[in-house]
């Protein structure tokens with residue numbers, strides 16, 4: 001008898017919309033918030049696993065203040081069965097996030113945790129790996145394909161590395177982090193969003209979870225990087241080659 | 252084991268050491284104090300010899316058949332163990348998929364916070380800058396803990412200068428029975444290429460979505476790269492549509508490059524792509540839209556159709572001698 005993976009937990013973060021800050025020099029501070037694109041891919045993957053009948057429940061988890069409830073609803077509208085928000089308004093670092101998520105995982109006991117490889121605001125690319133280390137679980141990072149094997153006791157994962165593609169097997173329970181090409185997330189329908197408005201969000205605190213963490217990273221300032229300015233327009237290939245030889249001296 | 256302040260994780264491709272990973276030596280020197288290098292793998296004795304002239308207090312080598320593949324669970328354990336034994340306070344590596352996979356896990360085992368993509372070290376080694384939001388902002392951060400893990404952006408630190416002193420090699424005992432085995436290596440798909448490595452190349456040619464199909468991409472982007480002895484890169488859009496393999500992707504979530512010359516062919520200049528090319532010395536953009544955002548930061552801008560301009564450019568470069 002094949003046992004489905006009973007429960008998948010998906011961790012997602014609310015971030016400023018990366019498509020709104022798409023021009024060089026835009027600060028992005030006025031951008032609306034969205035689910036981190038990599039996390040949206042993780043949620044989509046969980047939905048596909050459920051649609052194949054390979055899991056029975058998907059639990060979404062995020063850490064943040066009530067202002068991110070709209071992204072929690074978006075996750076529910078996509079199709080997660082239940083959503084937990086750990087109410088914490090502090091500026092957390094990845095290690096703090098990982099320790100809080102460990103608390104949630106110990107309570108929920110999922111067989112598989114899916115999350116993004118990277119949050120596009122802090123660009124750390126750490127939480128999944130730290131979480132796997134804290135739990136002593138196998139990990140597969142930067143994943144572009146997942147296949148459940150052997151009675152769903154293992155996952156075969158294709159990873160996007162600097163050198164190309166790599167395939168590894170991980171025993172479950174495991175942490176898998178999604179890369180861009182794992183799938184293309186579905187659009188949320190308006191009726192779906194309206195329906196999700198009525199669903200309850202399970203709001204918990206770190207204290208209730210019994211997790212006491214202090215972030216160890218202190219952000220002292222942010223600044224705009226030096227901007228490259230627009231250079232010279234050239235009219236032809238011949239002119240370009242001359243500039244490269246004589247001005248830039250790169251040929 | 253020789254005591255040290257900073258432990259540097261060395262990366263290799265089973266044949267040779269990845270040169271960017273040596274840039275961490277320069278970062279360790281900026282942090283101050285002693286540093287040791289750590290090499291993990293199977294049958295890496297020859298490679299170890301190439302690491303003896305970098306002024307390290309010691310070269311720690313974990314050489315075991317069970318470490319042939321860089322599986323994060325066992326690598327992180329061996330690294331954390333070595334870190335504790337040599338009494339280090341900083342674990343250093345270079346931002347790459349290898350380090351990004353393993354270092355955060357080691358950080359958790361060491362109960363230490365980590366910073367990714369460190370660009371500068373300031374304030375006596377206690378303050379760091381790193382890019383956030385696809386490089387649109389630079390954050391200055393401090394870490395409130397004794398132990399810390401840092402992955403540096405290789406292009407932001409110089410290659411180390413050689414040193415005549417020879418570092419002693421110390422073999423680390425690896426007990427296979429104690430290694431976790433929840434992860435198994437299955438296979439790897441890597442292309443063998445005659446072109447230079449993307450992150451080390453002096454010249455890089457990048458192609459975007461308008462290159463249409465693989466054949467055109469190879470002919471125009473590949474042809475121009477070969478005319479200049481350079482490497483090939485691509486945008487996410489080009490990779491997503493199958494024009495180029497995933498390891499060509501440059502940008503926020505791909506590779507960060509800093510060549511002398513970057514040539515962007517049919518690339519719009521989205522912030523996520525710019526995040527990976529900003530530190531190039533000279534940037535040439537060829538785009539048919541005179542208002543393309545890439546032109547706002549290109550050193551030389553040529554408005555034109557890549558299908559027409561690039562063959563001309565390849566021709567002109569061939570004739571240049």
Ligand SMILES: Cc1cc2nc3c(=O)[nH]c(=O)nc-3n(C[C@H](O)[C@H](O)[C@H](O)COP(=O)(O)OP(=O)(O)OC[C@H]3O[C@@H](n4cnc5c(N)ncnc54)[C@H](O)[C@@H]3O)c2cc1C
Pocket residue numbers: 018019037038120458459460461485486487488489500501502503504505506516517518519520521522523524537538539540543555556557558
């Ligand atoms: C979370 C996230 C992460 C991302 N990470 C990355 C990343 O790491 N790297 C990355 O590159 N992108 C990344 N992106 C995608 C990025 O936002 C852009 O969509 C992408 O860079 C656009 O690629 P492009 O310029 O090839 O395509 P397009 O946006 O389609 O631009 C094509 C350009 O070519 C020009 N053009 C068209 N035809 C011709 C022609 N015949 N001759 C000359 N010029 C022509 C057009 O004027 C246009 O400017 C990411 C996005 C997100 C949301």
Ligand SMILES: Nc1ncnc2c1ncn2[C@@H]1O[C@H](COP(=O)(O)O)[C@@H](O)[C@H]1O
Pocket residue numbers: 011012013014036038039061062063064094097114115116117118119120122123124125126127128
């Ligand atoms: N506040 C958060 N709440 C829930 N998940 C998070 C949070 N921050 C980060 N994550 C998860 O960790 C992944 C990696 O984040 P990072 O290490 O910060 O780049 C993200 O893609 C999310 O899946």
